[in-house]
Amino acid sequence: MEWKRYVSAIDPQAQFDQIVMPHLDEAYNLARWLAGNDHDAEDIVQDACVRAFRFLGGFRGGNSRAWLLAIVRNTAFTWLKKNRPPAVVPIDAAALEEIEDPAEPAAATPNVDAAVLRAALEALPPEFREALVLRELEGLSYKEIAEIADTPIGTVMSRLARARRLLQTYLSRKGNAPK
Amino acid sequence: MNCAETHPLLHAYTDGELDLVRSLEVEQHLRGCAACESQKASLQSLGSLLRNSDLAYRAPDSLRKKVRQIAPAPERGTRSRADNVSPLWKWLAIGATAFAVFTLVLRTPGNSDNSRLLDDAVAGHVRSLMAGHLMDVASTDQHTVKPWFNGKLDFAPDVKDFAAQDFPLVGGRLDYLDHRAVAALVYRRNKHFINVFVWPASSPNEPQPADKNLRGYWVINRQVNGLQYCLVSDLNEKELGELADLLGK
Numbered sequence: 001m002e003w004k005r006y007v008s009a010i011d012p013q014a015q016f017d018q019i020v021m022p023h024l025d026e027a028y029n030l031a032r033w034l035a036g037n038d039h040d041a042e043d044i045v046q047d048a049c050v051r052a053f054r055f056l057g058g059f060r061g062g063n064s065r066a067w068l069l070a071i072v073r074n075t076a077f078t079w080l081k082k083n084r085p086p087a088v089v090p091i092d093a094a095a096l097e098e099i100e101d102p103a104e105p106a107a108a109t110p111n112v113d114a115a116v117l118r119a120a121l122e123a124l125p126p127e128f129r130e131a132l133v134l135r136e137l138e139g140l141s142y143k144e145i146a147e148i149a150d151t152p153i154g155t156v157m158s159r160l161a162r163a164r165r166l167l168q169t170y171l172s173r174k175g176n177a178p179k
Numbered sequence: 180m181n182c183a184e185t186h187p188l189l190h191a192y193t194d195g196e197l198d199l200v201r202s203l204e205v206e207q208h209l210r211g212c213a214a215c216e217s218q219k220a221s222l223q224s225l226g227s228l229l230r231n232s233d234l235a236y237r238a239p240d241s242l243r244k245k246v247r248q249i250a251p252a253p254e255r256g257t258r259s260r261a262d263n264v265s266p267l268w269k270w271l272a273i274g275a276t277a278f279a280v281f282t283l284v285l286r287t288p289g290n291s292d293n294s295r296l297l298d299d300a301v302a303g304h305v306r307s308l309m310a311g312h313l314m315d316v317a318s319t320d321q322h323t324v325k326p327w328f329n330g331k332l333d334f335a336p337d338v339k340d341f342a343a344q345d346f347p348l349v350g351g352r353l354d355y356l357d358h359r360a361v362a363a364l365v366y367r368r369n370k371h372f373i374n375v376f377v378w379p380a381s382s383p384n385e386p387q388p389a390d391k392n393l394r395g396y397w398v399i400n401r402q403v404n405g406l407q408y409c410l411v412s413d414l415n416e417k418e419l420g421e422l423a424d425l426l427g428k
Binding site for chain 2: 025027028032033042046049050053112117118135136141142157160
C-alpha cells in the first residue's frame with residue numbers, strides 16, 4: 001500500500017542508514033586523530049552517532065558527511081576539554097609568529113617514514129591536526145572543513161598554513177637528526 | 180603579482196581551491212620566481228607524503244555493529260520495505276525539481292528578470308576575481324577547455340580562442356546563473372579579464388537587453404545559434420563589443 005510505503009520512507013532507521021552509516025569511516029578517522037587512541041575514539045563516535053540519531057530531524061538535506069563530522073567534532077572537543085585539558089589550551093599566537101614569518105623559506109620535506117609522520121601529526125594542536133586530517137587524509141574542501149569546524153574559510157586557510165609549517169619544521173629537525 | 184602577494188595564496192593554490200584567474204596569476208609568478216616555486220614544491224611533497232603514508236584510520240567492524248544498533252528497527256515490520264521506498268522518494272524529488280525547473284524555464288523573463296540577470300552576471304564576474312573566493316573547479320589549460328565541459332553541462336559551449344584578435348582564451352569554469360549551471364569562458368584583453376557566460380537561450384530571438392554599465396562593469400548580451408552569451412568585464416564597452424562580435428561570427 002502506498003500509505004505504508006510513505007510511513008517507512010520516513011523510518012528513522014532508513015534515514016540513519018542513509019545519512020550516518022556511509023560516513024562512519026571518516027567519523028572514526030577524525031575522532032581517532034583527535035582522541036589519540038582506539039578506545040576513546042570508539043566512545044566518541046558512538047556518542048556522536050547517538051546524538052546524530054537524535055538530531056536526524058534537524059538534518060535539512062545537503063552534505064550529510066559534513067553534517068555528521070561536525071557532530072563528531074563537537075563531541076570530540078567536549079571530550080578533549082574534559083579528559084585532556086592541556087590539549088585544548090588556546091593556541092599561543094605569539095609562539096606561532098615565527099612559524100608564520102613569510103620571509104622564512106620553507107624547509108624541504110625530507111623522506112620520513114609513516115611512524116615519524118604520525119608522531120608529528122599527533123604533536124600538532126588539535127585544531128591544526130583536525131584541519132590537516134580533513135584536508136589531506138579525507139580530501140575535504142575548505143568549505144566543508146569550515147562547516148565542520150564552524151569557522152570561516154579564512155581561518156581554515158590559516159590553520160592549514162600554520163599546521164603545514166609546524167609539520168615541516170618538525171620533520172626537517174627529525175630528518176637532520178642522525179638515525 | 181609579487182612574492183608577498185603570492186605567499187598567502189600558495190596553500191589555496193596547491194590545494195586547488197583558488198579561482199581560475201588567481202591561479203593563473205600565481206602560476207605566472209611561479210614561473211619567474213625560484214623561491215616561491217620551491218615553496219610550492221615543498222608544500223606539494225608534504226601533501227603527497229601525508230596522503231600516501233596510509234595514515235587514515237578506518238572504523239572497526241565492532242564499532243560499525245554497535246553504531247548500527249543505535250537506530251531501532253521500526254515497529255510492525257515495515258522495515259523491509261525501506262529499500263523499496265527510497266526510489267519513490269527519489270522520484271518525488273526529481274519530479275518536484277523538474278516541475279520547479281519547468282516553471283522557471285517557461286516563465287517569460289520580464290524587465291525585472293533581465294536586470295536581476297545582469298546583476299547576477301556582474302556578481303559572478305566580481306566573485307571570480309576575488310582572491311578570497313574559492314572555486315570548485317578550475318582549468319588553466321586552454322586546450323582542454325572545451326572537452327573539460329563534457330559531462331558537466333547539458334549543452335556544449337562553443338569554445339574559440341581569439342588570441343589573434345588580442346583576446347586570448349585563458350580558461351573556463353562552471354558557474355551558476357539564471358537558475359542553471361552555465362559555462363563561464365574567461366578571456367583576457369591586456370590586463371582585463373572577461374567572463375563570458377554561456378547557456379542555451381530559453382526562447383529564441385528574444386530581444387536582448389541593451390549594453391549596460393553596472394557598478395563599473397560593462398555587461399553585453401548576445402544570442403548566437405540558440406545560445407545566450409553574457410559578457411562581463413571592466414574593459415570598455417567598445418572593446419568588449421569587439422569580443423561580442425567575434426563570438427557572434
